[in-house]
Amino acid sequence: MxxxxxxxxxxxxxxxMRTIREFEERLHTDFATGEIPGFVHLYAGEEASATxxxxxxxxxxxxxxxxxxxxxxxxxxxxxxxMMAEIWGRKTGTCKGKGGSMHIADLSVGMLGxxxxxxxxxPLVCGTALxxxxxxxxxxxxxxxxxxxxxxxxxxxAMNLASVWNLPVIFLAENNGYAEATSYNYSVACDTxxxxxxAFGMPGITVDGFDFFAVHEAAGEAIERARNGGGxxxxxxxxxxxxxxxxxxxxxxxxxxxxxxxxxxxxxxxQFSRRVTASGELAQADLDAIxxxxxxxxxxxVVKAKSDPKPTEADLLTDVYVSY
Amino acid sequence: MARKITYQQAINEALDQEMARDQxxxxxxxxxxxxxxxxxxxxxxxxxxxxxxxxxxxxxxRVIDTPISESGYVGAAxxxxxxxxRPVAELMFVxxxxxxxxxxxxxxxxxxxxxxxxxxxxxxxxAMYGAGFxxxxxxxxxxxxxxxxxxxxxxxxxxxxxxxxxxxIQSIRDNDPVIFLEHKALYTMEGEVPEELYTVPFxxxxxxxxxxxVTIVAFGRMVLKAQEAAADLQKQGIHCEIIDPxxxxxxxxxxxxxxxxxTGRLVVVDESHPRCSMASDIAGLVAEQAFDxxxxxxxxxxxxxxxxxxxxxxxxxxxxxxxxxxAAVKSVKEYK
Numbered sequence: 110m111x112x113x114x115x116x117x118x119x120x121x122x123x124x125x126m127r128t129i130r131e132f133e134e135r136l137h138t139d140f141a142t143g144e145i146p147g148f149v150h151l152y153a154g155e156e157a158s159a160t161x162x163x164x165x166x167x168x169x170x171x172x173x174x175x176x177x178x179x180x181x182x183x184x185x186x187x188x189x190x191x192m193m194a195e196i197w198g199r200k201t202g203t204c205k206g207k208g209g210s211m212h213i214a215d216l217s218v219g220m221l222g223x224x225x226x227x228x229x230x231x232p233l234v235c236g237t238a239l240x241x242x243x244x245x246x247x248x249x250x251x252x253x254x255x256x257x258x259x260x261x262x263x264x265x266x267a268m269n270l271a272s273v274w275n276l277p278v279i280f281l282a283e284n285n286g287y288a289e290a291t292s293y294n295y296s297v298a299c300d301t302x303x304x305x306x307x308a309f310g311m312p313g314i315t316v317d318g319f320d321f322f323a324v325h326e327a328a329g330e331a332i333e334r335a336r337n338g339g340g341x342x343x344x345x346x347x348x349x350x351x352x353x354x355x356x357x358x359x360x361x362x363x364x365x366x367x368x369x370x371x372x373x374x375x376x377x378x379x380q381f382s383r384r385v386t387a388s389g390e391l392a393q394a395d396l397d398a399i400x401x402x403x404x405x406x407x408x409x410x411v412v413k414a415k416s417d418p419k420p421t422e423a424d425l426l427t428d429v430y431v432s433y
Numbered sequence: 434m435a436r437k438i439t440y441q442q443a444i445n446e447a448l449d450q451e452m453a454r455d456q457x458x459x460x461x462x463x464x465x466x467x468x469x470x471x472x473x474x475x476x477x478x479x480x481x482x483x484x485x486x487x488x489x490x491x492x493x494x495r496v497i498d499t500p501i502s503e504s505g506y507v508g509a510a511x512x513x514x515x516x517x518x519r520p521v522a523e524l525m526f527v528x529x530x531x532x533x534x535x536x537x538x539x540x541x542x543x544x545x546x547x548x549x550x551x552x553x554x555x556x557x558x559x560a561m562y563g564a565g566f567x568x569x570x571x572x573x574x575x576x577x578x579x580x581x582x583x584x585x586x587x588x589x590x591x592x593x594x595x596x597x598x599x600x601x602i603q604s605i606r607d608n609d610p611v612i613f614l615e616h617k618a619l620y621t622m623e624g625e626v627p628e629e630l631y632t633v634p635f636x637x638x639x640x641x642x643x644x645x646x647v648t649i650v651a652f653g654r655m656v657l658k659a660q661e662a663a664a665d666l667q668k669q670g671i672h673c674e675i676i677d678p679x680x681x682x683x684x685x686x687x688x689x690x691x692x693x694x695x696t697g698r699l700v701v702v703d704e705s706h707p708r709c710s711m712a713s714d715i716a717g718l719v720a721e722q723a724f725d726x727x728x729x730x731x732x733x734x735x736x737x738x739x740x741x742x743x744x745x746x747x748x749x750x751x752x753x754x755x756x757x758x759x760a761a762v763k764s765v766k767e768y769k
């Protein structure tokens with residue numbers, strides 16, 4: 110069993126989920142103005158997953174993320190101010206404006222990168238986990254991937270490899286029901302993604318991704334097992350995204366009222382707030398204070414991003430090689 | 434420096450000495466030890482052609498057999514490199530690029546740039562390439578041009594045992610992803626190789642033979658074919674200068690241009706298919722940057738725009754021969 114969450118843990122969980130939500134809602138609003146360049150895939154609605162998983166990790170553990178990666182970045186400790194500047198294409202961004210939304214990475218906090226290639230992260234975490242195993246550290250690696258990526262060969266190869274080498278890897282399937290516009294019901298051949306674990310000789314579990322506590326506990330158990338040499342696990346988190354595959358997606362493939370219904374009844378922040386205030390573990394005032402703090406942080410990040418300089422021609426050809 | 438070893442031994446020695454020097458160096462691939470989990474010998478093969486033989490026993494735990502799962506283990510090598518290991522992954526045949534290219538060109542090659550210069554991926558991917566083994570269309574290609582096209586990758590094509598050792602050591606120590614390509618037909622080639630560790634720098638061509646009539650730029654095994662042709666041409670009074678770029682990325686353009694400025698004539702010899710090839714790349718470079726020096730059209734001696742055939746009768750026609758190089762050199766020398 111994972112250890113009981115302290116008051117500080119609960120505050121951290123709420124702050125992280127709220128930061129992700131505010132970050133994404135703000136991007137949704139700003140994207141509509143046409144000022145934000147490129148492709149942006151929002152994580153709003155899925156916050157309990159990144160937060161519940163990453164609260165079990167240290168800076169020295171690694172995660173690989175997806176094209177829908179902002180939440181994973183924030184939960185793993187990447188600075189949201191730098192992230193906002195990156196998404197706005199500024200030189201002050203996390204990746205100097207050379208990566209953008211789909212490629213935010215910060216190896217100093219164990220974040221191996223959002224990834225524009227669906228399923229690209231599976232093999233990579235086998236490598237970080239292999240390094241941890243060879244060096245005898247207790248670090249683990251988590252591969253976040255979606256229901257779409259669950260059908261990619263790279264994920265199958267990585268699960269087999271992790272099992273064959275008994276690596277400390279958690280395959281964290283975020284099943285939000287849609288691979289772009291194609292339903293999980295259509296594209297995944299088995300009932301649950303977790304069912305596939307047995308094919309690779311590892312435990313698999315499906316949890317409610319709207320429930321921070323359920324994700325935190327299930328991921329915590331898998332992570333603890335991996336740290337102790339027990340090998341890889343597959344954790345499927347069932348959740349929903351509140352926006353389209355990318356910003357601008359009209360989501361005509363979704364049922365009328367589908368998202369609103371989820372927002373009203375299942376939302377992870379809503380459920381979390383109700384639970385911790387009902388139990389008396391946190392007061393509404395605690396949550397309100399965090400809301401205000403986070404809003405100021407994100408507002409400030411946008412103001413800064415808008416006024417920060419863009420990269421210049423002198424930056425075009427730097428960072429291709431260490432030397433050439 | 435009288436010791437002679439083969440190209441294959443030179444590669445094995447570079448791996449062995451670098452693994453001994455740096456604990457972060459690991460070797461992984463299909464059957465790089467061989468016999469894992471099998472009832473017989475634990476170090477059964479040492480790679481499909483025995484290049485890594487003996488390393489398993491000398492470096493316990495650091496020579497790792499993988500499933501036949503190229504995306505999985507090449508990607509794992511890249512991931513391990515991201516956190517400070519120096520993996521050498523063996524792709525076996527370069528033709529297997531097709532099942533793992535994403536990890537190489539969308540992941541490893543782009544991390545440094547995409548992540549704003551804050552990521553290093555010091556991985557080496559070794560692979561055999563080239564025709565001449567009756568190995569047919571899926572085990573005989575060159576493909577170095579494909580890697581060369583991708584910014585972020587460095588690409589190495591040693592033509593002899595000395596360069597193979599020095600370039601492989603440089604590849605392992607280099608902080609960028611390196612594709613290290615070994616021509617199968619060169620494995621048994623002997624040459625003088627120092628026992629100590631040394632590096633051959635990237636982007637520095639070797640002038641294999643000096644001459645003033647025609648410049649021949651050749652890659653990998655084609656350097657040997659060019660030497661054979663040049664010896665023949667010498668008897669006919671034509672003096673060739675042979676340049677072996679040794680790495681296609683970075684490419685030592687200065688040495689090529691300086692030589693063409695001297696000779697005024699260029700023949701490029703490239704075993705790969707002719708379209709979008711190293712041959713066409715260098716022909717384009719020289720046409721653009723040394724046009725005024727040229728006394729004759731540039732000639733390219735290459736394979737064909739066809740898969741590598743199986744039958745020896747066809748494969749020998751496919752591979753650029755010394756005779757074809759001789760003919761090309763004479764045509765540019767005699768051009769009026």
